[in-house]
Amino acid sequence: MSIIPTPKTDLHTHTIASDHADGSWEEMAQAAFEKGLQAFAVTEHGPSIARCPHIGYFANLPKIAPKNLPVMMLYGVEDDLIDTDGRTALPDEVKAQLDIVLLGTHTFGWVRNVLLSDIKKGLYKAMENPHIDVISHPVNPWYPMDYVEIAKVALDTNTVLEFNLSKIDFQEKTWREFLGVAAEYKLPLIISSDSHSPDRIGFDNLPYEWLEGIEPSQIMNRDLPTVVEHFKIKRPEVVEYAEKLKANL
Numbered sequence: 001m002s003i004i005p006t007p008k009t010d011l012h013t014h015t016i017a018s019d020h021a022d023g024s025w026e027e028m029a030q031a032a033f034e035k036g037l038q039a040f041a042v043t044e045h046g047p048s049i050a051r052c053p054h055i056g057y058f059a060n061l062p063k064i065a066p067k068n069l070p071v072m073m074l075y076g077v078e079d080d081l082i083d084t085d086g087r088t089a090l091p092d093e094v095k096a097q098l099d100i101v102l103l104g105t106h107t108f109g110w111v112r113n114v115l116l117s118d119i120k121k122g123l124y125k126a127m128e129n130p131h132i133d134v135i136s137h138p139v140n141p142w143y144p145m146d147y148v149e150i151a152k153v154a155l156d157t158n159t160v161l162e163f164n165l166s167k168i169d170f171q172e173k174t175w176r177e178f179l180g181v182a183a184e185y186k187l188p189l190i191i192s193s194d195s196h197s198p199d200r201i202g203f204d205n206l207p208y209e210w211l212e213g214i215e216p217s218q219i220m221n222r223d224l225p226t227v228v229e230h231f232k233i234k235r236p237e238v239v240e241y242a243e244k245l246k247a248n249l
């Protein structure tokens, strides 16, 4: 059995900027530091979700985010699908400015009133978009996916799928089914907390035994240099810090 090391970055978190979450950027960074992470990404819900940040928040993140945090903070979004053509709430030109773009389906988003076949159509189309890096929580009890089908699209489109630790307790069977497909198809994955508060950031509840058959090299958030390389992050301070970490490895 391969041993998956604990990832050193958490690429899916929310702060008070999404109104159902808790914790400031500084509090999240402090918690990430205490957990020993090299970096974390703030990925608020996209502007189509009620009481979540406006498009201007995402466009201005590099200007408004605090510097000198104890841990490198990546700028991201958990965007939302808005139609069957694969469009998402955040325009491509804004997505292009972010370090990492996740795309999810949520019961409080566009998908709540559409057929599963339409969700799949939109999602698979969206995965062709080069600005979309990751599909968050492909396991979702409300929208049951065909894991082999989405795995094939992910490989064809160079999209990463996520093992999301926020609600694993009552979805063990489906997550294990998904992870089995991920092992078989050697899918690139990220593992993330989807934490909505500082105390949940990181990997305290990672069930390592569920990852049997998955190679450590499949985990794209295993460390910051891998994240920078795989997601082609260009922001100079992130690239520079990743280089420094690499030199010390």
Ligand SMILES: [Zn+2]
Pocket: 078, 104, 105, 106, 136, 137
């Ligand atoms: Zn989500």
Ligand SMILES: [Zn+2]
Pocket: 012, 013, 014, 078, 136, 194
């Ligand atoms: Zn989320």
